[in-house]
Amino acid sequence: MTTPLPRRLAFLGAFLGVSSLLATCGEEGSQLHELEGVRVPVAQFFLEGTPADVAKATKKAGCETWADKKIYCQQYPVYTGIDARKFKLRFVSISPEGEVATVAMGALKRFQVRLGSTNVQVNDVSTVLEGAERKAWGFTKDASNSRVLSTKGLRVEETVFDFRVPGLGELLDTKNPSPVLALDYAATSSKGGRTDEGFLTFFVYPDPADTAAWKTLTDLAAKQGIADDAALARLKAAAKRNTPPDLTGVSPKVGAATGKKLDLEATLVGSDPDADAKTRLQWFTTRGKLGNERARKTSWDAEGSGPAGAFVVVRDLQGGQDYGFTTVDVKE
């Protein structure tokens, strides 16, 4: 923005301000956190097994806590050259009690990062939108675990879907680095056919230590006529292995006044374990109203009495996700 001053720049800025003011009054409305249908708030890639199974992965702080989930560590970004058999794709759905969810995998699209763009955004699909659909990428359903969370009368069901992705190796070929993959899915509940569609975008880079793969990428950039070291530097930065957020506590606290006014708080082991990532939260509740479903700590007016539940997912903006659930018995 260094050209002679746009006669509309001021308008744009003012418009952004005012429109955001107006939009925010309703954009993040209170409906989203109300768990009235099936939602798939969590999607994770991870490597299964022991650390030895992941030859090129360095053990990171926080990965151990996943042992109870029989996974080693979330992988993000996905590195080329890794044994695809060790990969699992996990979706977690939540739905009102009695609504059993199923997940259908949709199309996979593969995009090429536009290295030539002066504004290449390595974690943002908006610059890599051109892609061809691949139909032959198989998903093998590994297991589904459906369980009613928590206590009596609580209307929420969590279902964990694990998929193996044997065909992923084809896409992790070190000779064809830097693709961006987008995966469509749809979760459908058994009641009323309610669905929650979504997509998962993930990036496949060479391991930063894999000099041969990065030479391939550099050669690719050269073919595209790019002499922008900064763009490659950004790619390498994006390829840095991410340590996912670790949610260690979700706590509702009953307020003193009415017994229905609660404070919800999510506790993390450091909001930025990598020191290079930020986190975002999103709350879902079985009933009531939230002050701000995006805040680490928020008020919760759990209308009515009896058990109420709150589900929270935390994202670290680099593909790492964790989630937790808590209940409270609200007294009259």
Add this chain to the structure above:
Amino acid sequence: MKVNSTPRAQVSSLLAAAVACLGSARALAQDIAPTEAPATAAPAPAPAPAVTAPANETVVLRGEVKAKGSTTPLKDAVVIQSDNRDNNVTTDAAGRFEITLPKGATKLLFRAEGYDELEMSVSDGVLAESGPVALEPAAEVLRLGVIRARRKVEVSQQSLQRDELERIPGSGGDAVRGLQTLPSVIATNPGSAQITVRGSAPGDNRFFVDRLEVPFVFHLGGLGTVVPTRMLEGVDLFPGGWSSLYNDATGGIIQLRTENRIPERFSGQVELGLAQSSVYLEGNMFGTPPSADGGAVASSNASAPAQGDAEKSTARVDDRIGYRAGFRRTYLEVYTPIIKKFVDEERLSFTTFPQATDYQFVLNGNHASGTWQAYLLGAADRLSLAATTGLSSSEDGKSKFGLFNYFETAGARWQSNLGNGWGLTLAPQQRYLIIDQEFFGNTVDVRSNKFALEAALDKRFSSQVSATVGVRPEYERVTTDVDAIQFPAGGPNPFWDPDTAPRSKERRVRDTVSGAAYFDVLYRPVQPLTLNPGVSALRGNWAHQLEVDPRFSARYALSQNHALKAGWGYYSQRPEAVYDSKDYGNPDLKLERAIHYVGGIESKLGSSWETDFQVYYKNMLNFVGNATKEPEKKYENNVKGRSKGFEALIKKQRTGRWTGWVSYGYSKAERRDPKSGTWRPFDFDKPHSLNVVSAYKITGQWEVSSKWQYQSGSPTTIIRGGRFNQATGRYVPANITGDGTLEANDDRLPAYFQWDARTDYDILYDTWKLRLYLEVLNVTNRANVVGRRNSPDFSETQDVTGAPTIPTFGVIASF
């Protein structure tokens, strides 16, 4: 002061001259029969009624007539001896009169155009009341030349005068908002002052204050115009087919005209409103009024020496300097405690409530061969808030937004009649601009200094041919401090995740030279026909951004009251700076270009009715859109557009008790998607728009006005569910296009209708008046659908309705 003391013929001619001066034969002295009248003494200044020594049973009474509620003297008011109406005089420019009365005269009658007649007792040659005679405004206005109709100089032109703009219901007295009552002038959003004209985008318009360009015209993107209406004489809108005198725009030209006369006296106005207040002062200084020495005046109150048609005069120049100063400020922050009660602070919190400030200072005067004006204008907006957007990684889950926009511009316009048909206009301008913005934790701070000089040379070759040639070179230095992520091509879209976009922190300094030149000819080969060929050249920010635009218009007067008109031309404009920036956009972009076709007929019906019917077609050739051929360049000249329509305006000038106008516009505006090649309705396309504006004076002090507005609904896009983006944790519309845009416009909101009403009441004091106004927006409390809001997962759509019935009131004190 004119003295009616001469023989009958002279009285007759003087009266006729006085009345003719006012523009109507409906004489103020209509029942005055020319006859021999007693002689009066020679005029002499007399600020208050006084009596000279009686002689031969007569007395000479001197006095002053003024408007009640102000100190404005009434020129050409007629003072009549009630029982001998043949004996009358008229007041001079200072409102003074001197009349010789028989000693036994008992009553004097005072008449002035636009004011109620007043009869006052006289005893022994002394008025019953001391001090100036104050006349109250009349309910009926004869419009005897008081409102000077501006000659239409463009084939497609609409003008509204200040007194019309100030009282249009629903506009809050805002100048540009008032234009929304004209055909095919549509508000971008209900309640916004920002306008679209004939199917063009708001940014395709260009705004001038006289010949000064202002960098932004609206507070906070559309809250109101940065120049208060009180500073203006009127506003001209050229919606298409304008001459080569204006460039760098394809939508419309909006000319905010300041007054060019020297204020005769010190006066002012203070307005107190619910959300803002303002103060305005005007007067003159230095020099002496032309009437003080009785000499003729050259160039006093003169307008531009258009086409060099004024000859040099040796008469004394009115050497006074007029000044006008204004200041406005909003104060929404005083409502903080109230607003906080209605705002959920967990979702929305203000750091700075919206603030808008503007100031104006204008000087004008005369020089030996013309006129000059000097300007200092400025405006500032502030706003900062934090709100939930779902895109925040902060602990409170809110994103921060803030802006501080400020501009100051100083300039001058110097117009000179060089003699022999030559005229010269020079208009230098300096402008300083600050744009500081914070959004999603990013900051962009812009400082810009711009210098421009417009020079125009007029030549009147004969009564048939005149021409104008002009240039406007511009130099600008822009310093930009950026600590921000990079926007994706085309701006933010639902895929966009500001926390993962690349960030740059740097200072960029850039100097650019651009400019425009024009050549315009007026040719009248035969009396009823006027041809206006011309050519305009525009050079943008880059050397390859150069276009030469030929233009042509013609006007044929079918009679004194009817004229046919037509215009055609090419129009170019610079792309937005973010588009053709070397660092951010595509410097290879060309100028955006359009072709206008305009035709119509305008008429005057009787003394107070005007009609204007126009058809138009606009072809937009190469507007900027997201790149499709070479995506890495982000932007290309790949968007085409077209609009066509019909407009009708029937207007009754302010005569009698009421004024008003009816405007109707039919339009069809479309844009072509560069990727698919399909045409779709333009975002601001509204096929039908109808406005009925009327004002009625119940008494001289009380007026009621009304505005009915009907418009087709805005185009909108049907959202077919949502899809959850696992990367951002937000849903996006399921039918979003590949480049993240939603521009199908495959649906339309319900039609919009609103009735606004207003009433103004003047309380007249001796030398000042208090105007109370009450404005009621949406009188019928109609729930107009102004948009659609989707649930966060796009599973449900809900109509968003506009404001309910809202009364506002204010107080304006003026003297």
